[in-house]
Amino acid sequence: MSQSMSQSMSQSMSQSMSQLVGSTTLETNSDPNAYAVQIRGLNYYFGQGDLRKQVLFDIDLDLLKGQIVIMTGPSGSGKTTLLTLIGALRTVREGSLKVLGQEIVGLSRAELVNVRRNIGFIFQAHNLFDSLTAAQNVEMAVELLDEWGDKRQKAIEMLSQLGLADRVDYKPSALSGGQKQRVAIARALVNQPALILADEPTAALDKKSGREVVTLMQQLAKQEGRTILMVTHDNRILDVADRIITLVDGRLETDDNLENFVNTHDPKSLDRRMFMM
Amino acid sequence: MKTPLAWLNLVHEKTRLLVAIAGVAFAVILVFMNLGFLGSLAKAASMIYSQLNAEVYLVSPQTLEISTTKAFPIERLYQAAGIAGVERVMPLYTGYLQWRNPETRTNRSIFVYGINPNDPVFVSPEIQSPENQAALRRPDTALIDRLSRPEFGPQTTGTVTEVDRRQLTIGGQYTLGGGFAADGTLIMSDQNFRRFFDPFPLRLISLGLVKLQPGADVEQVAAELRRTLPEDVLVLTRPQIIQRERDYWIGTTSTGFIFGMGVIVSCIVGVVIVYQILYTDISDHMKQYATLKAMGYRSQFLFWTVVQEAVILAVLGYIPGFAISLGLYELTLRATNGGLPIGMELGRAVHVLLLTIGMCSLSALVSVRKVIVADPAEVF
Incomplete structure (x- = not known):
């Protein structure tokens, strides 16, 4: 009963949405292999029964391979939820969600785990094991591939690229906030995932370390052709993006390249919105 | 790795x-x-049985363990002596007496083995020593276990104390240990046992010890004994009686x-x-x-x-x-x-x-x- 109601509700909403989103879609590409993520008609709900609340409304979104996309929007708009759905961390029931060419709607939990192994996750908190050294924390990711022989070498290589060559055997307690976040990035990137999902990676960092971390991510993505989807409130780092999408109240509101975004978002009005979040 | x-x-x-x-x-x-x-x-x-000089044991079916025995007629022992392969049969009398500590004058239960002084009931050579043998044959005299708890008082030879309203002299010492059932033990002759446990008739015994001839098959002799003796006694080999006691202590108590x-x-x-x-x-x-x-x-x-x-x-x-x-x-x-x-x-x-x-x-x-x-x- 409630399902049919919400379906009809979402249908009426999708009509108004498709006009909005369709007009702002940047690129179109008929080759499905060119996309890292393809989302069609995605709805998502929290809770069950009477408490069921829709948080994402009819999302259509394509992420081209090699793009750096920043997703922004007020708190509670569903950014993180969308990120966890793309990351195969939640089960999707409505719509279509293709990650790296694989449809993940309807996959079992065990199959979702396999999808996750091709995705690099960077969290707001570094979530490193205090008991492991920087290298060991990164090695935990390499071990997922059942590669034991050169795992330390791989970890050290990755940490060196992030400027931590002299810190590989330090435990997190002996590293600064920026260094810890860089270790976490090394852990996310060491298996060379095609898709990297980052949730507020700079939130716990000062301006300088935040900038460093983002620049490193940008460099690595450009070199290796990786797709990055980053959720952030931090408008100091918007310049790394190829594309900026805004999510408001569970709907895609704008989808723009950097130039347009800066032009259409007057700094003053942007600031006011930041306060409301 | x-x-x-x-x-x-x-x-x-x-x-x-x-x-x-x-x-x-x-x-x-x-x-x-x-x-x-x-x-x-x-x-x-099992400790006491490794100290006893016998391979086969006769007990009453009502006996629970060595300190809780039901006496049975000594005739069963004499019957056993006639079986082929049996070298010697020995009666053992057991019971508790009230021992008075000669220094503190407090009473405490002591476990008593009554034996015929001529029988080599115990393996320990100490008990067979001439001094102890002589002491065993004296009236109102007993040997005391060195492992008895200190509460029983001095153990020196010649100490005189009162046991169940009768004077007793310590005639010597040996080492045995009382296990769970007893804090201390005494060994005395059957004649003295008769005096202290009056009116205990010596024709009723607590435990019958059957010593076999060297080379005799224990199982075979035990089977023969079971066949010959009436059902008022149990014939047990050493492992069997040890198992019976273990089962009693662990299972029944x-x-x-x-x-x-x-x-x-x-x-x-x-x-x-x-x-x-x-x-x-x-x-x-x-x-x-x-x-x-x-x-x-x-x-x-x-x-x-x-x-x-x-x-x-x-x-x-x-x-x-x-x-x-x-x-x-x-x-x-x-x-x-x-x-x-x-x-x-x-x-x-x-x-x-x-x-x-x-x-x-x-x-x-x-x-x-x-x-x-x-x-x-x-x-x-």
Whole structure:
């Protein structure tokens, strides 16, 4: 009963949405292999029964391979939820969600785990094991591939690229906030995932370390052709993006390249919105 | 090599690790002490029979154990003497007397063996020494066990005290040990036994000892005895009578139940301590475990990590627990003057190690649920 109601509700909403989103879609590409993520008609709900609340409304979104996309929007708009759905961390029931060419709607939990192994996750908190050294924390990711022989070498290589060559055997307690976040990035990137999902990676960092971390991510993505989807409130780092999408109240509101975004978002009005979040 | 996550997580928090090891060691010590008492009970039951100079034993079917016997006619013993392969038959009389400590004048129960002085009832050569043999033949004289508790007073030869309103002189000493049933023991001649236990008729005996000729087949002679003797006596070989006594002490009395309960309670204590430690560890690492899940690790991996931590705690706790238990066994042995034959056995050591690992794994199973249901979406 409630399902049919919400379906009809979402249908009426999708009509108004498709006009909005369709007009702002940047690129179109008929080759499905060119996309890292393809989302069609995605709805998502929290809770069950009477408490069921829709948080994402009819999302259509394509992420081209090699793009750096920043997703922004007020708190509670569903950014993180969308990120966890793309990351195969939640089960999707409505719509279509293709990650790296694989449809993940309807996959079992065990199959979702396999999808996750091709995705690099960077969290707001570094979530490193205090008991492991920087290298060991990164090695935990390499071990997922059942590669034991050169795992330390791989970890050290990755940490060196992030400027931590002299810190590989330090435990997190002996590293600064920026260094810890860089270790976490090394852990996310060491298996060379095609898709990297980052949730507020700079939130716990000062301006300088935040900038460093983002620049490193940008460099690595450009070199290796990786797709990055980053959720952030931090408008100091918007310049790394190829594309900026805004999510408001569970709907895609704008989808723009950097130039347009800066032009259409007057700094003053942007600031006011930041306060409301 | 795989990163030893379980080990590194445990050693990272030194204080917590020490508390956990102390907790497991504590449980291990409790288990060892309970099993030690239980084992010494069984050993004490068999100890007296290894001191008796006979291969086959006759007892009344109503006899529970050596200190709770029902007397039966001595004729059964004479009948047994006629069977082929029997070298000698010897009666043994047993009972309790009230021994008065000559210094403090307090009374205490003492266990008494009555023997025919001409019979080599005990293996110990000490009892066969000319002085002791002479003493046994004197009226109102008895030999006293050196392992009797100190509460029985001085044991020097010539000490005179009162036993059940009759004067008794200590004629000598021997070493035997009373086990669980007795704090102290005396050996006296059957004639003296008759005096102290008046009106005890010597034609009723507590235990019949059958010594076989060298080379005789014990099972065969025992079978022949069973066939010949009426059913008012049981014919038991040495292993059989030892087993019967063990079964009595462990199964029929509440002793076995008490120590068995002790083992269970100790295990529960161990499970709770290890559970607390593992649960705290998991709670502290919830974000990291969820991150591992997001990276693509399966719940199975996290499950085994927690089980590994539990097994490591089990082994680390077992080592000091084992060492301290050895010390406590020695202490118990000394405190009871060797009367309680408590000691470490290889089988027990292995069993307790397995029990400890099982106990810790159980805690792991109880606490691991939290990490299994950890939702990787929650760490964002």
